[in-house]
Amino acid sequence: MTAPLTAQQLRQAHCRPASARDRLDGAELAQQCTATPQWQVAGGMLERTFECGDFHRTMALANAVAAVADAEDHHPQMVIEYGRCKVRYSTHSAGGITRNDFICAARIDALPPG
Numbered sequence: 323m324t325a326p327l328t329a330q331q332l333r334q335a336h337c338r339p340a341s342a343r344d345r346l347d348g349a350e351l352a353q354q355c356t357a358t359p360q361w362q363v364a365g366g367m368l369e370r371t372f373e374c375g376d377f378h379r380t381m382a383l384a385n386a387v388a389a390v391a392d393a394e395d396h397h398p399q400m401v402i403e404y405g406r407c408k409v410r411y412s413t414h415s416a417g418g419i420t421r422n423d424f425i426c427a428a429r430i431d432a433l434p435p436g
């Protein structure tokens with residue numbers, strides 16, 4: 323079992339190619355969740371819903387998430403509504419949640435407020 327990274331360590335890390343052996347399950351997944359407490363595991367994905375207040379701020383957040391995703395070459399599912407954006411990550415090549423998902427979550431958490 324690999325030791326979980328802190329939010330700061332995750333923000334400094336970069337995504338890398340992942341396979342099924344990189345998938346986090348059970349205790350490993352629960353421990354890594356402590357670094358990104360605003361994100362939850364649901365339906366096999368790491369997700370967070372952002373309340374943005376209006377559509378302009380929601381789109382600004384979505385574009386900032388897109389910049390993180392492109393920089394890491396690790397792209398989430400996003401659901402955009404008026405004043406709200408849900409971001410969902412999983413690593414398809416691993417068939418579940420990996421450290422890559424937490425790296426992106428921590429980087430998104432560090433974005434300046436909109």
